[in-house]
Amino acid sequence: MKRLIYFLIFVLLISGVYGITIDANVTFSPTDTNVSYYSNASFTCDSISVDANCVYITGGVYDGTYCYTSSVPITVQFGYYGGVYITFYNQETLGIINDRTINVDFVGSDFVGNFSTATGTLFANTLNVGDYSIFSSAAGYSTTNYYVTILNNSITYISIYMLNVSNGQTILANIYDQNGNTLEGYLLKTLRLVAGQYRLVEISKSNFDGQADFYGVLNTPSYYWIIEKDGVIYEQTSESEIYSNILDFYISTSSPVGELYDKIESLVYYPRFDNSTNSFVLNWVDSNNFLSSIKIAVYELPRMDLIATNTSTLSTGTMTINMNPYYKNETTYIMKVTATFSPDDIYITSISHTYPAIQGDFGTLGVLVAMFILIVVGFVGFWNPAVMLLLEGIAFALTRVVGLHQLETTTTTIVVVLCLIGAYLISDRT
Numbered sequence: 001m002k003r004l005i006y007f008l009i010f011v012l013l014i015s016g017v018y019g020i021t022i023d024a025n026v027t028f029s030p031t032d033t034n035v036s037y038y039s040n041a042s043f044t045c046d047s048i049s050v051d052a053n054c055v056y057i058t059g060g061v062y063d064g065t066y067c068y069t070s071s072v073p074i075t076v077q078f079g080y081y082g083g084v085y086i087t088f089y090n091q092e093t094l095g096i097i098n099d100r101t102i103n104v105d106f107v108g109s110d111f112v113g114n115f116s117t118a119t120g121t122l123f124a125n126t127l128n129v130g131d132y133s134i135f136s137s138a139a140g141y142s143t144t145n146y147y148v149t150i151l152n153n154s155i156t157y158i159s160i161y162m163l164n165v166s167n168g169q170t171i172l173a174n175i176y177d178q179n180g181n182t183l184e185g186y187l188l189k190t191l192r193l194v195a196g197q198y199r200l201v202e203i204s205k206s207n208f209d210g211q212a213d214f215y216g217v218l219n220t221p222s223y224y225w226i227i228e229k230d231g232v233i234y235e236q237t238s239e240s241e242i243y244s245n246i247l248d249f250y251i252s253t254s255s256p257v258g259e260l261y262d263k264i265e266s267l268v269y270y271p272r273f274d275n276s277t278n279s280f281v282l283n284w285v286d287s288n289n290f291l292s293s294i295k296i297a298v299y300e301l302p303r304m305d306l307i308a309t310n311t312s313t314l315s316t317g318t319m320t321i322n323m324n325p326y327y328k329n330e331t332t333y334i335m336k337v338t339a340t341f342s343p344d345d346i347y348i349t350s351i352s353h354t355y356p357a358i359q360g361d362f363g364t365l366g367v368l369v370a371m372f373i374l375i376v377v378g379f380v381g382f383w384n385p386a387v388m389l390l391l392e393g394i395a396f397a398l399t400r401v402v403g404l405h406q407l408e409t410t411t412t413t414i415v416v417v418l419c420l421i422g423a424y425l426i427s428d429r430t
Helices: 002-018 257-265 363-380 385-401 409-429
Strands: 020-022 035-039 043-045 047-050 054-058 064-067 074-078 081-090 102-108 112-117 121-128 130-138 141-150 155-162 169-176 187-194 197-205 211-216 223-229 232-236 246-250 267-274 279-286 293-300 305-312 316-322 331-341 344-355
Touching: 081 130, 081 141, 102 121, 112 121, 130 155, 141 155, 141 211, 155 197, 187 211, 197 211, 267 331, 279 293, 279 331, 293 316, 305 316, 363 385, 385 409
Parallel strands: 035 074, 081 155, 169 246
Antiparallel strands: 020 043, 047 054, 054 064, 081 121, 102 112, 102 130, 130 141, 141 197, 169 211, 187 197, 187 223, 223 232, 267 279, 279 316, 293 305, 293 331, 331 344
8 A cells, every 4th residue: 555655656756847748639728818729749848828818838848938919819839830920911002901802822842722811911820831832812913922931830920912913014034043054943032112111022933944923013113133042042133123024033053152242242333324425334343353254235125135245354444335326215225244253154233224215206297297397498498509408407407306206316417417518518619
């Protein structure tokens, strides 16, 4: 009998030392509280308690306080599960979308599920730990891509910004390495300037062909992009508008990222467009002489037709591409800058310039009016060929200035100069 009593005392002592064992799949749901918790795997702790907002665990692998400060009920889970809390916003007004149903698809390596909400928020819990692509759609809005990593016993909070389908279009991004090979499995993060702040509006993942798409607005300031994989950032672009529904991104994958960014950070560069000379200009300084060469290339949008290039191997210098022989009105050109840190070619920035329509652009009617003016001027100066050529040159230049015709500046100048030369030669003979 005494031995039995001693044994029971020993068991109680052991229980006190090792604490409370929580069995798998045991659910605790206190009433009138914002918090519940359950276990999907057995674990041991010294004590566990719950109040209106928190779960308190003492001892064991889950030692800590698990709280939630919102009025939305939450489930604290112990085991290999996690959750995500999503708020859905209109991308342009920043208002919460709570006037229609939003359908949300989660696609992971071992879980595919669909959720919906009409409140503008969604709490998806009991998700398997891992990476998920999230596709959100609603009537009148484009399908928005996002990517999230679900961590064990944690809740991830994200904001998804959905764009009215009539305000944008699908943009296809191609992601290449330094050798022009397509890259699969890279995240393209699209950030857009809205209400004075850059917001992460989409995250898409490149497919086997290196393609990732997002929904964007053309010719609207301003966007920039981050390309990363496995938590490593390979590219962060400069701010830019979207000028085409196809974008190409080139990143370097051969150099160690830290070494690569040390090299990039040693290069100070300033791309700009100089209106006074009608030229794209790049100034640069490489204080550590890491640079092998630097190249600028100008393309015509939206087809990305190559216009001109310039390359230098100097560590410090200035390069220009004069646009006088190339530019057309109502056309946008972009200069891309590529630096070579041997052996890697790294796209580092770009800058664009749009040539506006000439003031008073009258199209075909303008051409007809210009021709009529030139004929009238010809009759006015018919009595003297030298005067006629002089008046024709002046009239031709003035009709170009006011936009009645769209001949390039170089062509117009040549015509006017020829008229003046002809007037001079004729007057000299008479």
